[in-house]
Amino acid sequence: MLYREAGQFKASYAADQAIFPILQDRIGAIAILAVAFLVVPFAANEYWLRTILTPFLIYALASIGLNLLTGYAGLVSLGTGGFMAVGAFTAYNLAIRIPGLNVVVVFLLAGLVAACVGILFGLPSLRIKGFYLAVATLAAQFFLEWLFSHVPWFTNDSSSGVISSPEIVMFGFRFSGPVSRYLLTLTIVAVLALLAKNLVRGNIGRSWMAIRDMDIAAEIIGIRPLRTKLLAFAVSSFYIGIAGALWAFVYLGSVDPSAFDLDRSFQVLFMVIIGGLGSILGSFLGAAFILLLPILLSNLPELFGVHIGTAAGTNLEFVVFGTLIVFFLIVEPHGLARLWQIGKEKLRLWPFPH
């Protein structure tokens, strides 16, 4: 009942194609944005900002990137970690070697470099698809991981291999506290999410989905498969690269190649699968879910009075993740996003039974 669409007629194609065609959705989205920008900075404590909200945003950004590639264009990638590393190390080197460079420029350039690397490793998609392509992305993952840990130039010849990230400066303002960093991340992620949404509801999104659904047939309407796939790799890596740069600069405070290993790639892939393949909203939901799950898992047994050590905790995580992946693939391949949609449809009638 609350969610009735009755009376909401679209009088123009523009209204029909809006991001939030239903009024209640639009109100909800604006409310969430308002809370995120105006309320959270004052209400949330440092722990929440530092370890939950900011990483959530960064993960969401990486998930959007991977979702564009895997969910919309159908190209499975296990190289997310590697591309995040590219973004992180590019940003680091730019900031160190060109001091005073505007942080937005740094991030943009990091994204662009990651996009170029993405195109390079996307070239095999001309000849191969499915899990064959996934193996090629594994090559990217392992090679990039090795590159950043073995070539000293990237780490500015530091002896320990781990370097701390430089300060974030924009127009003379230092982003040093958790609140300012949170707001910076929020702005970047919000803008990029909006751009991604625009891409997927237009021609580029349709071309990607055509490639995903039947790339042979896509050719007959004039889509050039290689170009479309490489564009997907480029845009996806751009997003993932910026996520990596944010990860190093804003979250970790250090640029560490082991933060971008194969596990990270799997983590983001899980977010995309559980959140919903082919859904921008799903990227956010999946990121939240995977981020909060370990916290839940470590606290839940305590609630039942059962103590489990850290090793057992990790094992439990593995088991639960594995089960959830299989569960979602069987029950709802479109993930939480679809469950959300179904929930909204039920809201049309609730609280009435029919």
Next chain:
Amino acid sequence: MEFFFEVLIGGLLSGVMYSLVALGFVLIFKASGVFNFAQGAMVLFAALTFVGLLEHGFAIWAAAIATIVTMVVLAIVVERLVLRPLVNQEQIIMFMATIGIAYFLNGIGQAMWGADVHPLMLGIPQGPVDVLGIQIDKFDLIAAAVAGSLVAGLAFFFQKTRIGRALRAVADDHQAAMSVGIPLKQIWVIVWTAAGIVAFVAGIMWGSNLGVQFSVALVALKALPVLILGGFTSIPGAIVGGLLVGAGEKLSEVFLGPFVGGGIETWFAYMLAMLFLMVRPQGLFGERIIERV
């Protein structure tokens, strides 16, 4: 020159170990078209179970049988809970489901048997032996012999037996196989059991060599380039691919590694595979993938 041969032979023989893991992949792919990302986890799981039982005082033969039974149970569970519900989905979904299985197995295995390194003492002879002036490890020779007999056995099984034919039919076309009365579900259980047994053998060999530990599952990822080189549907291809990967890795690490700070082994195989994918996607022995509209 001798050094080169030693490295080469060492690489070839370590490649045989990769092949053992790759064989399991080929089995499942050949018979169900599913790319089983969890094969490595199965190797680890089998090895952990075996070692765990041994440490609890089981005799070798009892532990072996118990492990095989466990793998059969695993195959049945996987077929029932994962394969059957996903039977009509595309390959990519099945692939991602096997990633889920891999995580699950890793978690369960470690929860049951702990995460420490378990040394596996089976009395397999180790130590070098002199062949034509080159030092070769006895263990590696035995591994090669094991792999060779496994390949021969599997090839015979696929070509000559009734079940083997049924498996090939299922790989070609599920619907058609069902329509001639081949029981799909049983076939899948058989295949996954066979892969489980292959995983067990691989687990024994790897475990004896390295000790049974988590990195075994990661090493199994190396099997992917092996498959790409050899062809996903070819049993002899798994061997050849393994040899190429093993030799290539070792040679590049020893001769090229010093120039770039070492560690080439982590990615050499994948890069090689990627190049292969551009040039010959079906691998050396695989079937060409033809798509019809």
Next chain:
Amino acid sequence: MVDAALDHAAPPRRIGQVLLKVDNITLSFGGVRALSGVSLEIREHEIFAIIGPNGAGKSSMLNVINGFYHPQQGTITYKGVTRGDMRPYDAARQGIARTFQNIALFKGMSTLDNIMTGRLLKMRSDLLTQALYWGPAERQEIEHRRAVERIIDFLQIEAIRKVPVGKLPYGLQKRVELARALAAEPDLLLLDEPMAGMNIEEKQDMCRFVLDVNDEFGTTIALIEHDMGVVMDISDRVVVLDYGRKIADGTPDRVRNDPKVIEAYLGLAH
């Protein structure tokens, strides 16, 4: 695209020059000869049928015209230009659109989105304008949405606009596929068994649509069809293939009475 107001029961329409000329095409796959020395001509604005028993090579012929298969021998002259091997997207760019026997729709997308993909070649899709949706990209999207809605109206599929095509029944999927092909405003439309698997009413609807398309938009149509009644009713000319060879060519009446055609269908000589 000239609008010719004609009575459906009385062809001929204003049939023009030769649009597509296929000369001596031979196509083999490994040891199998799909087509042997087939030549045919399709004229502008006509409805041209390709018929023959199963396995005769009809779909292969369309695939050759479309650029999916490249013949080992022979030439294809389209709009006066003899072309070399081309990819399907080049064929699309030149105004050739196509439907498939087994329906090649994008199952994950809605009807509307599927048809919109047909407009792709008419739209600009550079990254920046698409990302900053509001402005030129939005205007373009709306303009082409209008064109697509006209086609949806024409084929009477308004009610299923937002339904994912994977959920539609077979007959409607075929209609959506036709809509997608039409969205490209093609000069040459290749239809591969557009009426397969349909009941009488659906067939009548489809026939009417095909004829309307030819009438209203002047689109040249080449179709493969098994239903003889349909073929005889709506085609201007027919070509008959059997085992990859052309065995007859001409108006429906002439072909119907050709002894070689009768033999091929009844299988006397095989």
